[in-house]
Amino acid sequence: xxxxxxxxxxxxxxxxxxxxxxxxxxxxxxxxxxxxxxxxxxxxxxxxxxxxxxxxxxxxxxxxxxxxxxxxxxxxxxxxxxxxxxxxxxxxxxxxxxxxxxxxxxxxxxxxxxxxxxxxxxxxxxxxxxxxxxxxxxxxxxxxxxxxxxxxxxxxxxxxxxxxxxxxxxxxxxxxxxxxxxxxxxxxxxxxxxxxxxxxxxxxxxxxxxxxxxxxxxxxxxxxxxxxxxxxxxxxxxxxxxxxxxxxxxxxxxxxxxxxxxxxxxxxxxxxxxxxxxxxxxxxxxxxxxxxxxxxxxxxxxxxxxxx
Amino acid sequence: xxxxxxxxxxxxxxxxxxxxxxxxxxxxxxxxxxxxxxxxxxxxxxxxxxxxxxxxxxxxxxxxxxxxxxxxxxxxxxxxxxxxxxxxxxxxxxxxxxxxxxxxxxxxxxxxxxxxxxxxxxxxxxxxxxxxxxxxxxxxxxxxxxxxxxxxxxxxxxxxxxxxxxxxxxxxxxxxxxxxxxxxxxxxxxxxxxxxxxxxxxxxxxxxxxxxxxxxxxxxxxxxxxxxxxxxxxxxxxxxxxxxxxxxxxxxxxxxxxxxxxxxxxxxxxxxxxxxxxxxxx
Numbered sequence: 001x002x003x004x005x006x007x008x009x010x011x012x013x014x015x016x017x018x019x020x021x022x023x024x025x026x027x028x029x030x031x032x033x034x035x036x037x038x039x040x041x042x043x044x045x046x047x048x049x050x051x052x053x054x055x056x057x058x059x060x061x062x063x064x065x066x067x068x069x070x071x072x073x074x075x076x077x078x079x080x081x082x083x084x085x086x087x088x089x090x091x092x093x094x095x096x097x098x099x100x101x102x103x104x105x106x107x108x109x110x111x112x113x114x115x116x117x118x119x120x121x122x123x124x125x126x127x128x129x130x131x132x133x134x135x136x137x138x139x140x141x142x143x144x145x146x147x148x149x150x151x152x153x154x155x156x157x158x159x160x161x162x163x164x165x166x167x168x169x170x171x172x173x174x175x176x177x178x179x180x181x182x183x184x185x186x187x188x189x190x191x192x193x194x195x196x197x198x199x200x201x202x203x204x205x206x207x208x209x210x211x212x213x214x215x216x217x218x219x220x221x222x223x224x225x226x227x228x229x230x231x232x233x234x235x236x237x238x239x240x241x242x243x244x245x246x247x248x249x250x251x252x253x254x255x256x257x258x259x260x261x262x263x264x265x266x267x268x269x270x271x272x273x274x275x276x277x278x279x280x281x282x283x284x285x286x287x288x289x290x291x292x293x294x295x296x297x298x299x300x301x302x303x304x305x306x307x308x
Numbered sequence: 309x310x311x312x313x314x315x316x317x318x319x320x321x322x323x324x325x326x327x328x329x330x331x332x333x334x335x336x337x338x339x340x341x342x343x344x345x346x347x348x349x350x351x352x353x354x355x356x357x358x359x360x361x362x363x364x365x366x367x368x369x370x371x372x373x374x375x376x377x378x379x380x381x382x383x384x385x386x387x388x389x390x391x392x393x394x395x396x397x398x399x400x401x402x403x404x405x406x407x408x409x410x411x412x413x414x415x416x417x418x419x420x421x422x423x424x425x426x427x428x429x430x431x432x433x434x435x436x437x438x439x440x441x442x443x444x445x446x447x448x449x450x451x452x453x454x455x456x457x458x459x460x461x462x463x464x465x466x467x468x469x470x471x472x473x474x475x476x477x478x479x480x481x482x483x484x485x486x487x488x489x490x491x492x493x494x495x496x497x498x499x500x501x502x503x504x505x506x507x508x509x510x511x512x513x514x515x516x517x518x519x520x521x522x523x524x525x526x527x528x529x530x531x532x533x534x535x536x537x538x539x540x541x542x543x544x545x546x547x548x549x550x551x552x553x554x555x556x557x558x559x560x561x562x563x564x565x566x567x568x569x570x571x572x573x574x575x576x577x578x579x580x581x582x583x584x585x586x587x588x589x590x
Contacts, residue, residue, distance in 0.1 A: 049429050050422050051589040066429040069332040073324055077426055083419030085347060092346035100339035100427045
């Protein structure tokens with residue numbers, strides 16, 4: 001179990017993590033979502049104690065990780081796959097990690113086997129592809145057979161087979177009762193892997209809900225109506241309690257009413273309709289919607305055209 | 309998702325015994341030992357250290373024997389054969405110092421430092437373990453190299469009767485040979501200290517070279533009483549009498565006072581490094 005309370009991290013001028021309060025429960029996969037620069041990695045570093053919080057606190061199983069002498073036996077973390085000395089072999093990297101936490105040497109070969117790196121165990125880590133480095137990083141996280149796992153973008157650089165493998169691994173670790181906290185900037189990936197989602201943007205908590213709830217929220221679907229009498233329809237639909245957004249000369253986007261309601265209202269007022277359709281938002285759109293205004297780096301579609 | 313009936317019992321929930329500080333320290337020592345020997349630069353740097361100390365010492369001695377007839381009597385009178393055979397240390401210290409810097413700066417360069425402090429949140433335990441492991445390794449390697457340089461060097465110097473050569477039983481000879489290993493070992497610690505403070509390999513090496521070799525030259529340009537008063541406290545001049553049997557300069561500090569000053573540089577750099585290590589984010 002991971003508990004963050006008003007967790008805040010301020011670097012000189014930027015507020016990377018802003019008053020985050022959340023709980024990551026055990027026995028399930030919790031996805032940690034946010035656009036690039038949202039503060040996911042900083043939060044993970046705060047959890048493992050690499051960075052000190054400016055204010056607030058975060059505990060793992062009730063205590064700060066900075067108090068542990070052999071933390072790898074309780075918390076395994078994959079923060080940056082490539083952060084390994086390039087001239088050290090995969091096996092030697094895991095050996096010193098195991099020694100530093102009094103973990104039996106047998107675990108080294110066991111986790112190498114588990115992540116499928118046995119055949120390259122004696123190759124230098126500098127020769128590894130990003131995918132192999134990710135596997136080595138996952139092996140390091142599993143080394144101490146920890147109750148809590150933190151994985152920062154673990155599927156980065158993995159091939160489709162590897163991605164499937166990570167999904168199965170995370171699910172099986174959670175089913176053993178472990179706490180699995182995995183970050184991603186891809187909503188679609190998390191929808192397939194996670195049970196619960198914590199969504200942040202610009203360091204602030206945006207959502208803390210089950211995947212089902214986020215999907216339901218995401219499919220707070222709209223009705224698209226195209227009519228030559230858009231203004232007349234708009235006032236009537238608004239009177240019926242719906243939110244209406246104008247999208248062009250003749251198009252309205254209605255939220256809060258079903259197609260049939262809009263159809264009945266239009267027919268009652270004798271308004272001509274060219275189109276009446278239900279619009280389902282994808283998870284990706286829902287995510288974009290949720291994190292809009294909190295994305296650190298926003299691309300401006302107009303800017304690309306104007307410079308040409 | 310599990311319902312109330314099928315709620316999984318955390319199979320891995322367990323109360324782990326809290327290891328004692330000595331147990332942790334031994335674990336971290338072993339980890340640092342593995343780290344040191346599992347990168348190639350260690351073996352290369354230490355081999356270079358041995359080759360320089362033994363090879364350069366032998367070369368100096370052979371050159372002196374070859375010039376034996378042209379040396380003036382003053383040179384012959386003040387000759388320190390023990391220190392002379394250990395002259396390779398002046399160059400070898402750079403290999404040791406650079407390796408000391410790399411012990412920590414390479415972890416910052418590769419990002420591995422985050423794995424290290426993630427595994428051992430008590431950062432100063434890591435720093436102390438690095439220093440202990442590295443000082444022991446350098447001392448042993450330095451001892452082998454200095455003994456070899458001494459015996460080979462004295463064998464070569466014994467090839468002429470123009471000046472005397474030393475035997476290991478001579479006053480100060482054994483102390484100077486062991487002193488060479490001690491000097492290198494403390495220098496390695498200074499390298500780790502500078503690497504910890506500066507975190508960048510290039511910057512720390514520059515600081516090390518500046519402190520050992522550049523600063524004495526600059527101080528030399530100061531007006532006369534100042535230059536000797538200051539330079540005797542610089543690390544190289546304070547420390548190098550420990551691997552000689554006679555004072556290199558009459559203005560130098562006495563042998564053990566000088567060596568203590570030399571050690572103080574290493575201790576100070578490590579102390580500053582330790583404070584910064586805890587204060588900074590990894």
